[in-house]
Structure formats: C-alpha cells, structure tokens
Amino acid sequence: MEDFTSSTGQTSGQPPVSTTKQPTGQNLGVAALITAIVTFVLAVIPCVGLIAIIPGIIAIVLASVGLSQASRNDAPRGLLIAGLIIAAVATMISFSQIFVAGRISDKFKNKWGNDFENVINDVQENVLNELEDANVSIKIESNGEKVEINTSVNKKNREQQLEELEETDSIRKDTLVRKK
Amino acid sequence: MDRFRNEPYLLINLILAGVVILIFIYSGIFSPENNDYPVVCVHEKLTGKQCASCGLSHSFSLIVRGEISEAYNWNVYGLRVFIFFAAQLLMRIIFSIFYLKYPETNNHLITYDIAVSVMLFLVCFMPFIETLVSQFHLVYHKGYGFQNPLIIHTSSACL
Numbered sequence: 001m002e003d004f005t006s007s008t009g010q011t012s013g014q015p016p017v018s019t020t021k022q023p024t025g026q027n028l029g030v031a032a033l034i035t036a037i038v039t040f041v042l043a044v045i046p047c048v049g050l051i052a053i054i055p056g057i058i059a060i061v062l063a064s065v066g067l068s069q070a071s072r073n074d075a076p077r078g079l080l081i082a083g084l085i086i087a088a089v090a091t092m093i094s095f096s097q098i099f100v101a102g103r104i105s106d107k108f109k110n111k112w113g114n115d116f117e118n119v120i121n122d123v124q125e126n127v128l129n130e131l132e133d134a135n136v137s138i139k140i141e142s143n144g145e146k147v148e149i150n151t152s153v154n155k156k157n158r159e160q161q162l163e164e165l166e167e168t169d170s171i172r173k174d175t176l177v178r179k180k
Numbered sequence: 181m182d183r184f185r186n187e188p189y190l191l192i193n194l195i196l197a198g199v200v201i202l203i204f205i206y207s208g209i210f211s212p213e214n215n216d217y218p219v220v221c222v223h224e225k226l227t228g229k230q231c232a233s234c235g236l237s238h239s240f241s242l243i244v245r246g247e248i249s250e251a252y253n254w255n256v257y258g259l260r261v262f263i264f265f266a267a268q269l270l271m272r273i274i275f276s277i278f279y280l281k282y283p284e285t286n287n288h289l290i291t292y293d294i295a296v297s298v299m300l301f302l303v304c305f306m307p308f309i310e311t312l313v314s315q316f317h318l319v320y321h322k323g324y325g326f327q328n329p330l331i332i333h334t335s336s337a338c339l
Contacts, residue, residue, distance in 0.1 A: 026188060029188070030191050030195075034192055034195050034196065034199075037196065041305075044305050045236070045305075046223065046233045046308060046311050046315070047219075047221050047231055047234075048219060050222060079188055093312070096312070096316055100315050100316055104319065105226050
C-alpha cells in the first residue's frame with residue numbers, strides 16, 4: 001500500500017513540513033486516483049457505466065503521464081500505480097457494458113427490425129380490409145336539427161357504382177357521337 | 181492549506197467529499213415532479229425492459245426530500261446506494277479528523293479506510309455487480325434470448 005506520509009518527507013508523529021518539495025507526479029497521482037475511484041463507482045452501475053469509459057481513459061492517461069514523470073525523477077509511485085490499476089479495472093468494466101449493450105442492440109436491431117416490419121404490415125392490411133367493408137355513419141346536430149348521413153363503402157357497392165358510372169358515361173359519349 | 185497540498189490522503193478525502201456533496205446537490209436540483217433528469221436508460225430504450233439502475237435518480241431525489249417509502253418504489257436498491265454515499269461523506273470527514281489528530285496512526289487509518297470502503301461498496305453495490313455479471317453471462321454465453329415485451333404488447337393491441 002502507498003505510504004502517504006513518507007511521500008512528503010514527514011515521519012510519523014512529527015508535524016508536517018510545509019517547505020518540503022512535492023514529489024514529481026504526485027498531483028497527477030491524486031487526480032488519477034480520484035478520477036479512477038469515481039469511474040469505478042460509475043462503471044459498476046448498469047447503463048451509467050457506459051459513459052464511465054471517458055473518465056476511465058482520462059484517469060489512465062493521467063496515471064501514465066505521472067508514472068513516466070515519477071520514473072524519470074525516481075519519485076514514489078504508489079498513488080500512480082493504484083490510480084492506474086483502479087482506472088484500468090473500471091475501464092474494463094465499462095467496456096464490457098458497452099460490449100453487452102452493443103450485442104443487445106445488434107440482436108434486437110435484426111430481430112426487431114423484421115418483427116416490427118411484419119407487425120406494421122399486418123396492421124396496415126387489417127386496417128385496409130376493415131375500411132374497405134366499413135359502413136360509415138355521420139351524425140350532425142346543430143341548433144336542434146339533426147342530419148344523419150349513412151354511407152357504405154363496401155367494396156362490391158363501389159364496384160357497382162363504378163360500373164354504373166362507366167355505363168352512363170359511355171351512353172353520354174354515345175349520344176354525343178350520335179349528335180355529331 | 182499547505183497541509184492539504186502536502187498530504188495526498190487529506191486532499192483525496194476533501195475532493196471525494198466534494199463529489200458526494202455534488203451528487204446530493206444533483207439529487208436536490210432535479211425533482212421527480214418535473215422529470216427532467218439528463219441520464220436516460222439505454223437498456224430500457226433498446227429492450228423495453230427496465231434495468232437494475234432504472235429510477236435511481238428519482239429514488240435519490242426522493243430520499244433527499246425525505247420520501248423514503250416512495251423512493252423504494254422507484255428503485256429497490258436506491259436506499260442502499262444512497263447509504264453508501266452518505267457513509268462515504270461521513271467517513272471522509274471522520275477519517276480526515278483522525279488523520280490530523282493522531283498522525284502516528286496514519287498508515288493504520290488508511291488501511292482501515294480502504295478495508296471499510298471496499299466492504300461497504302461490495303455490500304451496497306452487490307445487486308448491480310450481480311446484474312452486470314448475469315447480463316454479461318447472458319450475452320456472451322447464452323445469447324440475449326428473452327421475449328420482447330413491446331412486440332407482445334403491440335400484437336395484443338392489434339388483436
């Protein structure tokens with residue numbers, strides 16, 4: 001475990017010396033450790049863990065930079081190593097959550113896409129079939145006067161109407177031709 | 181102030197306490213009545229099923245406002261997680277005071293702090309850890325084969 005007291009040059013039982021020079025990379029180590037702890041707590045929570053990869057990477061970068069500085073100056077590295085390990089584990093948990101979410105979305109995108117298309121097509125067909133043979137009734141009430149319009153949009157009726165119209169139209173055309 | 185700069189443990193405690201206070205402020209700002217929480221559940225969006233952490237923000241907001249029974253309805257584990265954060269806030273303050281008062285026990289204090297924090301974390305977050313493990317197991321080994329409730333709902337509505 002990191003000896004927090006020895007890093008400042010302070011021995012147990014003695015008051016701290018404010019003029020002591022801070023070891024290289026210690027501030028980075030503190031930042032990395034805090035970011036790593038927060039990332040770890042976030043990474044464990046389902047769904048929230050998906051965004052934990054961002055602070056996780058930040059913590060790894062901070063710890064890595066701090067470690068390189070500390071190794072150059074031969075400074076204590078306990079905090080930095082702790083931060084790096086926690087950040088790496090948290091990032092892995094977060095990454096596993098992203099992987100799981102990706103697999104679920106892939107699975108449901110393929111499966112749901114077809115299912116939804118089928119459901120929508122079925123609904124569309126049902127609605128069209130029902131509407132084709134529907135009897136529409138419109139009731140209007142205004143100032144005590146009632147008007148009721150009943151109409152049937154039956155497929156057969158419509159075909160008959162169309163035929164009738166075609167017949168009358170052809171007769172008109174015929175008469176017109178005869179007049180000429 | 182110099183003491184905080186020279187003592188990483190105190191600095192870490194101070195910042196972590198600040199983070200916990202920020203979480204409580206977040207819970208206080210966003211209210212369940214307005215339902216304006218910025219975090220959206222990806223699992224619910226993808227599958228139509230609620231995950232273990234759904235309603236956690238609502239739960240926290242309600243606990244902060246003292247409505248614990250209603251908070252329990254929003255998320256069963258909300259209170260556990262809230263206790264973890266509240267305990268951490270208290271621990272940061274108490275351990276910092278001990279650290280300053282009894283410098284000869286500093287190393288032991290840090291060891292106890294780490295041990296208690298890890299234990300508390302495991303106890304409070306165990307349902308989430310179990311959920312993550314089971315989800316990973318489902319996806320990686322068995323495939324995600326549960327029935328989609330949205331399709332069942334749509335089909336029954338059509339029928």
